[in-house]
Amino acid sequence: MVYMKRIRTLKRGTRRLLSWNVNGLRATYRKGFEDTLKHSGAHIFALQETRVHRDQIPTNYLKTSMYGSVLAEAEKKGYSGVGTFFKNEPDEIHMGLGIEKFDREARFILTRHGKIWVANGYYPNGSGKNRDLSRVPFKLEFYEAVIEKLAPLHADNEALFVVGDFNTAHEEIDIARPKGNKKSSGFLQIERDSFQSFLDQGYVDTFRERCEDPHHYTWWSQRSGCRERNIGWRIDYVLASPAANALVSDAFILPKILGSDHCPIGVDFYSDALD
Numbered sequence: 001m002v003y004m005k006r007i008r009t010l011k012r013g014t015r016r017l018l019s020w021n022v023n024g025l026r027a028t029y030r031k032g033f034e035d036t037l038k039h040s041g042a043h044i045f046a047l048q049e050t051r052v053h054r055d056q057i058p059t060n061y062l063k064t065s066m067y068g069s070v071l072a073e074a075e076k077k078g079y080s081g082v083g084t085f086f087k088n089e090p091d092e093i094h095m096g097l098g099i100e101k102f103d104r105e106a107r108f109i110l111t112r113h114g115k116i117w118v119a120n121g122y123y124p125n126g127s128g129k130n131r132d133l134s135r136v137p138f139k140l141e142f143y144e145a146v147i148e149k150l151a152p153l154h155a156d157n158e159a160l161f162v163v164g165d166f167n168t169a170h171e172e173i174d175i176a177r178p179k180g181n182k183k184s185s186g187f188l189q190i191e192r193d194s195f196q197s198f199l200d201q202g203y204v205d206t207f208r209e210r211c212e213d214p215h216h217y218t219w220w221s222q223r224s225g226c227r228e229r230n231i232g233w234r235i236d237y238v239l240a241s242p243a244a245n246a247l248v249s250d251a252f253i254l255p256k257i258l259g260s261d262h263c264p265i266g267v268d269f270y271s272d273a274l275d
Contacts, residue, residue, distance in 0.1 A: 007254060008254065009041075010268060011250075013270060014270055015270075016041045016044075016269075017042065017043065017046070017118065017266055017268075018040055018044070018264050018265070019046040019047075019048070019238060020045070020047055020257075020262060020264040020265070021122070021165040021236060021262035022048070022050060023051075023260040023262065024051045024260075025050040025051065025081075026052055029057070029058075032259065036257060040264075042085075042266070043088075044085070044086050044087075044113060045086075046085075046109075047083045047084070047085070047120075048081075048082050048165045049080065049122055049165065050080075050081035050082060051081055052071070052073070052081060053077060054073065056077075067087060068086050068088075069083055069084065069085045070084050070095075070109060072096065072108070073106050074105050075105075075106075081106045082106060082107060084120050090111040090112055092112040093109070094109070094111070095109055097145050097149050101138075105124075108120070108121050110149070110150075115159050115273045116161060117153055117158055117160040118161050119149075119150055121162070121164040121165075121166075122164055123139065123166045124138055124167065125139070125186070126139045126167070126188065126191060133188070135185075136190065139194075140194050143197065144197075147197060147198065147201060150162065154201060157241070157242070157243050158241065159243040159244040159273060160241040160243070161239070161241075161244050162198065162237075162241075163239070165219075165236050166195060166235055166236065168187070168194070168235055169181075169186055169234055170192055170195050170196070174233065174235075175217075176215075176232055176233070187233075202242055203239040203240060204239065204240045204241075204242070204245040205239060206238045206245065206248055206267050207237070207252070207253060209245075209251070210250070210251050211251075216234060216253055217230065217232025217253075218232070218233070218234050218236035219234075219235050219261060220233075221261070222261050230255075236262055236263075236265050238251060238265055238266065247273045248267045248268070249267075249268045250267065251267045252266055
């Protein structure tokens, strides 16, 4: 697997926050994740669908990256999970939402880095084992739980980034084939409405605020040719509270970074926010 050696120039006076559903951290390490991490320019790198326990990762992988990390481990091995990598130890780390049915799936980590907070979430897919939409209620409850968890920080006008794989394409512009997916989890109106509830709270979709062009996606089916033909969905986001959005100098998607069926997304923000 070939990774871009130079991902994106980081301008002087800024720092970078990246988010990526890696679809299995061990597999991504074998495909060159450490090299990507090294060249990413990220101060903070939030990962979703890590599907790993710390004792399953070779020690040298975690030591040679020059990053520290915190991992949320699901009860079921090889399933779900989030992890946050960082150049400097966070000032605060909060694991989970405090709700057992969500935390046993290890879907949420909240960290504070100086003046900014990063809420790293892997939002559930609404499809059940038989693609029967049976997990949609669970997914919607997770959305509500995250909003409630973050409400005190949001109310205090903290600089808060809410990042991760939300498993929902918000608008028709965010999906290559909207008409054919009206009944698919990830584009059900009820799911889109739940995503909208973040924006109604005052969060900003950092990428869409800065780019109104179509054909920008973050996930592609692994069916043959979907990524090459750019038949995708934009389901990964960096949302920002008003205070956090004021710090953002750029927001972007990195579709040329390979190694997962998702690609990384990110924002650059002014470095004094970390003081």
